[in-house]
Amino acid sequence: MKFCVVPINTRLVYVIIHCFLCLLTDGRKHRLILENDDRHYILASSFGFQRGGLLTLTVSGFHAFSANSPEQFNGTTKGRHGFTIDKSRNFEVANYFEKNQEACIFGENDKPRLDNSTAMILVEIIPDGPNEIARVIVNKQPSGGSIDGVDIFSCSQTLVELKLVDHLVDDEKGQSLSVSQQARDASYPELHSCSALENGNKAKLIKRDFKYYFSIAIWLGNVENEGAYSVFYHNCPNYENRKATRSSLTIDIVERNGNDYLAVGERFSPTVYFIMAFLFLATAFVWGWILHTAKRDVYKLHYVMLILVFLKAASLLCHGVNYHFISALGAPLEGWAILFYITHLLKGALLFITLVLIGTGWAFIKNFLTSKEKKIFIIVIPFQVLANIAYIILEESETGDYRYTMWGYIFMLVDFFCCGCILIPIVWSIRHLSEAASTDGKAASNLQRMRLFRRFYMLVVCYIYFTRIVVMIFDMTVPFRYTYLNTVFREGGTFIFFLLTGYTFRPTLENPYLLLSQEDADNDNDDVEMDDVVVYDRKHNSDQITLRSSAKGDDAESRANLIV
Template structure:
């Protein structure tokens, strides 16, 4: 029985990983599952919340020769994060305690309510009148038993006109928000095309890739808006999730590719990539494929699958590796420019390039730090009604990042970083000597 407290600590870990789901109408099959706790989804309810659970084809098997398990020891319940600590205390005080007996949960039903075999089914809707963020669980307090069942869940809030809103109370603003940002990126694409057309002689291949990045970002946001809209209204994305994942994959691959290529100076400083830079791209792109597969599994299945935590860990690990990998080319470029400045007699130009790439390095680090750490912190500490704030912060940071990078490396005939006079050349030589002396 010592395993029970450990499993509840694991439950705490699960809840820390789970963000508010889109709460689509979900249908799933659980086969021979012996887990004492299965987390289905997490949802923010208003005072008009409802949860509907349909269970069918239920069978419970025991791995021992004991009699059939007590059906009241298996059932569904809702648990708020505030009540989770109290439940943990109850279990720590009594390792044999069943969570279904806790006074801190909102019990829905147990297997005693099932229709008699061979049907073994149940369908019921429950109102949730106390606004809060709840997690929907299935508990199996019968030792050494395995459960098989088909489950269909609907979690939603009712709007003033009586229509169902399948998005959590903190995410119902997402369709409008994503559409607003998509309009900003469409305008951004138009401005970038205008800049490229009016400066044809200064356009490099990297500028075309940057245009493609903006376009995929705009399309990604449009699909995200449609995806969330249909989920909000109907409970299912109607195929928009597929387009969302496609453009999400293209956007992320293009983003990391553009950062690596700019960081190596490709198309600006040299027309080719060195072997180590090619290896970085060959590492980053496959890793992004893996990260997107993990993202799809996480988004489309939910925490009820046995390997959900593993996929979460894969996604986080791959994302960290990619973020570290794209930093190396920028560091290499800075080191190469510093060494070149000592020998080629073009101190001012090299100092300007060095300054540019240092600024680029700082901007990339700041962007990665904000979107990976600050945004995660906002998701963790924000009240469930304001979960959209973390999405808005992430999209705003991304837009600012794109604007800064595109301005720094825009196509212009007389680039302020590369066109310098003799006085600036002499001043740069002194600056580089001082820097070398300090180092």
């Protein structure tokens, strides 16, 4: 296999780096910008809260208008707009949407009924109109139960601090605080400038140039309040007529558990990534030592596998550092984020290249790639790069963004397509060895290699099934406290796959699978067959080597004893 050096366009590199910088978001400080959006509901964020967690929701520049005319939305227009903050056991589907897909909770007609299993906070936006006063009504639904103990605040001063509005006509003032409330405000000093709201009270809604602004904070004070919370925006007129109104607004959400910006289920994620990075790094050094001590049995593909393990360790290390800074600051550092995406991109491409090379038997069985195998490379590598780019965009996009759903489908389809492609050369190798075993008189050697590729085929299938399907199902069903186990299973499964693959194709003379075919190199020597076997005799102090070879056209077996 020949490699060529491709000249790199410097301008292209700058463009790629610029795209990475543009994609970087603020970690757990979410900002979702909606322009002329006609979706009837949008998932803005999901987060796992423990007792003492705080969610801040800030909406700026809100205005809605008819899809057929630029007329502003007002209180007399049929339908409402607002937010629901839904509590559930995990992040699969919010409890409310399991039973109500076509009815808006703020709707005037056919309002859905909420049972005792539903726990949510309602934030209804009512702009001013001929008979309406601009206001934001905040309710807990149902009152009491698992939502009891949640304190809600109106925080208009946050709009000034974020420079969304210039000034306020009157400042919100807090009330006398109890001991528990003083402890709460000690953890969240920003609540000092907020005013507490009772259930059904109105938060301050500010109007500037026909656009509306408000900010609320939600503090979860009891153990019963812990759970997976999802923030949804609702455009109620579009539940009945999907294109009735369009809305434009900017949503800023900050989620915290005390001083930790990670969800309660992600609190161990940095530790998991650091541990897995150490395991892969240690494995890389062990693999390098094996290659150093078995020089004559080492092929180029073994060094490719070594580079792959180092890249995997570097990718996990950068990912762990990213999570560490998100936990402390709410956002990753740009330098570490770029390093993670670069190592992840290289690791993903090299992983599929390595699997395809092993599947074709390159270096282990033959020194060349057929035209069909080269076409597999031409197809797999660009698609794998596309899959990794889709993954990066998903990581750096907000859940409610239009492109999030599109790139999610692209990533899933392209990733499964690439996984299917790497199985094709393995099937070709198994079929080739099966046919060769019955035609060229070397059944024993080819059958051994065929068993190898069957084993490797099953190994790859199990790896794909576990890391793509089982882990995804587990992620949808695991309780919100244990979402970090998804990372443990995915990276742990990958580590086991790397270990088994390395052990199967380890560079050792006793491994009959790695006897390289030399028929093309030995065409001029008709007296020696490819299935010659070298046997080491360690019974005596000296090394006695018995060379057994079968000459063509001669049934007698010639033996030569060599003393080393």
